[in-house]
Amino acid sequence: MKHATALKKVDAVAIGGFDGMHEGHQHLFNALGERGAIVVVETGYANLTPGREREHFTTHPIVYLPLDEIRMLDDRGFVDYLRERFPVLSRIVVGYDFRFGLDRKFSHADLSKAFGGAVQVIDEVTVGGESVHSHKIRAKLIIGDVAGANRFLGHNYTVRGDVVRGQGIGKKELVPTVNMLTNGFLLPKEGVYASLARLDGEEHYHPAVSFVGHRVTTDGSFAVETHVLDGEIVCKERIDVSFVQRLRGNEKFASLDALKEQIGRDIAAARKAVGRLEL
Structure with a gap:
């Protein structure tokens, strides 16, 4: 204005x-x-x-x-x-x-x-x-309590950013993910989260599971990546990720197969967490 x-x-x-x-x-x-x-x-x-x-x-x-x-x-x-x-x-x-x-x-x-x-x-x-204050919301996000942060916010904590290329392992060996830049946003504690994703400005949110942290099982680099549960969906430019619930912390797995098995459990937990929500 x-x-x-x-x-x-x-x-x-x-x-x-x-x-x-x-x-x-x-x-x-x-x-x-x-x-x-x-x-x-x-x-x-x-x-x-x-x-x-x-x-x-x-x-x-x-x-x-x-x-x-x-x-x-x-x-x-x-x-x-x-x-x-x-x-x-x-x-x-x-x-x-x-x-x-x-x-x-x-x-x-x-x-x-x-x-x-x-x-x-x-x-x-x-x-x-x-009492509700921004500094308390930040404190909750830092420890991964996104559910508590969301109660204070009155909405799901959401970060937005441009889509970037990942390491390429997800689609070939694990599950396809959308990788994003989140300049300016505070990110919740490293771990895996049930989430909602909006792709390229569309109105509808998709159920998703998101990872925030260092890829300790593969190349060790930091990433914010989201797997959309609705199937093969293309996101070319921009993604909004709303965090719903923390599922687990960041872990190192002995193999990609072990990681893939855990991702399957994460997907099931995410479906359960967001299944009650109106998308």
């Missing part, structure tokens, strides 16, 4: 980093009206929904503000900055822990005093009695 005339119509904004677009963030977005917009403060550290990936998880327009443009502003300077970009702004929505300015000096209370209009503060959001 970059066009000046579009910005002039925005009367409410939700402000934050919004990496993950998780359940807590969605409570802020739900408070926006028809002419509301999301203001993403880009810190450069987002790796759950890096860059414009956030746009997959909302119908609201998004405006991106580089942190360096606002980090030195005081409360009044920040309000002036917002009013310059959103001339009819009448309401600001922030989380209970919102901070801004140099050394995060200012809170939502300071923002309310400087703004003069309505500042709506959304209370802490919890799932299963635990």
